[in-house]
Structures are given as structure tokens and as C-alpha cells.
């Protein structure tokens with residue numbers, strides 16, 4: 243029995259029924275689940291509570307980004323759903339992240355709180371387009387350092403940056419990496435991609451994987467194949 247599954251399956255579905263159809267093929271010892279903006283907007287907090295009650299660790303990926311007071315209140319509401327992990331955008335700033343962390347620590351369940359550095363869909367060109375001319379890797383490092391300073395548990399980054407962040411920010415800092423693609427699988431809208439095995443070798447704590455599993459003919463088999471590729475317990 244694996245008590246700390248490394249794979250987080252992204253439930254990017256348009257409604258609860260479609261998401262549940264996948265969830266019933268999965269097992270809490272094999273993976274955790276991620277509820278993002280699409281499913282949360284469609285199915286709501288009650289659906290998140292339904293998932294947490296079924297023993298799956300749930301990452302509520304709503305990437306809060308607002309003024310400190312608003313983000314803190316949103317983090318309290320999210321913590322009260324019993325989720326395992328939730329997140330904010332590091333670019334919301336130090337004060338915002340500190341307010342979020344304080345809110346989470348005052349909640350009963352104290353979920354892990356992490357911050358998004360630079361979205362894995364972005365590359366140097368798209369970063370420049372939003373007015374940031376720092377080297378992308380340096381920008382990720384700056385935001386991750388600020389996140390640690392604010393007292394959060396970790397960051398969302400690409401596994402391309404995991405080795406660098408692990409070395410600088412230590413073994414305990416949680417590195418959650420989307421943009422995971424097994425070899426020869428479509429990259430879709432992701433820019434900074436890494437294979438599951440390489441992501442773990444680079445020091446990722448958890449791999450977020452959506453379409454390579456959810457769009458597979460047999461999602462359970464696709465998940466098990468990734469476990470085998472990475473030598474993870476089944």
C-alpha cells in the first residue's frame with residue numbers, strides 16, 4: 243500500500259459525471275487527484291468534498307491571485323473542503339503569500355500550500371510578451387525563493403527546473419511538476435515538458451499528469467505504465 247503516491251491525475255473534465263467515470267477506475271494508493279478551474283467551476287465545492295471523503299488526496303488547483311485579504315479568505319474556504327494541497331500564484335507577491343499561509347495554518351486541516359512560479363505552458367518568448375525580460379529559469383528561481391521566504395511548502399514548476407530548485411531550496415521543499423509527457427506523446431499546449439522518469443530523477447516531489455492519462459484508451463493502464471517506467475510501487 244503506497245501512502246504517498248507521486249502521481250497527481252489532473253481531472254480536467256467539463257462535469258462531475260465525466261470525472262467520476264475516471265475516478266472509479268483509479269485507486270487512492272495509486273494516485274492523487276487534481277481539481278482545476280474547469281471542473282471546480284462546473285461541479286463546485288460539494289464535488290471536491292465528495293472526492294476528499296472517498297480517501298483520495300485532492301489538490302485543489304485554483305491558483306489564487308488577488309489582493310492579500312481576498313486570497314487569504316479563499317484559502318480558508320479551500321482548506322475547509324478538506325483538500326490535501328492548494329495553491330496561489332507566487333507573482334501575487336510576498337505579502338499575499340504570507341497572508342495565504344497564515345490562513346491555511348489557522349485552518350483545522352492545514353493543507354499543503356504551494357505557489358505557481360512560471361506556468362509550464364510558457365517559454366521565454368511568452369514570458370517576454372507579458373513584460374518579463376528576465377531569463378525564464380532565473381525568474382522561476384526568484385519566485386521559488388520568495389515562496390520559501392513566505393513560508394509556503396513548495397512550488398509548481400517544470401521538472402526542467404527541479405534539479406536547480408532542489409539544490410538551492412533543500413530536500414524538504416515540495417516541487418510539484420506539471421508538463422509531464424511520456425516519450426512520443428503529444429505535447430499539447432505545454433512548452434517545458436519532461437518524461438515522468440526524468441522528472442523524478444531531477445528531484446520532482448509530485449508529477450501532475452492530465453491528458454496522457456485521461457485521454458488514453460485505457461487510463462488505468464496508462465497510469466500503471468507510468469508507474470512501471472518510474473519504478474514506482476503498484
Ligand SMILES: O=c1ccn([C@@H]2O[C@H](COP(=O)(O)O)[C@@H](O)[C@H]2O)c(=O)[nH]1
Nearest residue numbers: 252278360361362420421450451452453
Ligand atoms: O504550470 C502549470 C500549472 C498547472 N498546470 C495544470 O496541470 C495540468 C496538466 O495537464 P496535462 O493535460 O498533463 O497537460 C492541467 O490541469 C493544468 O491546468 C499546468 O499544466 N502547468
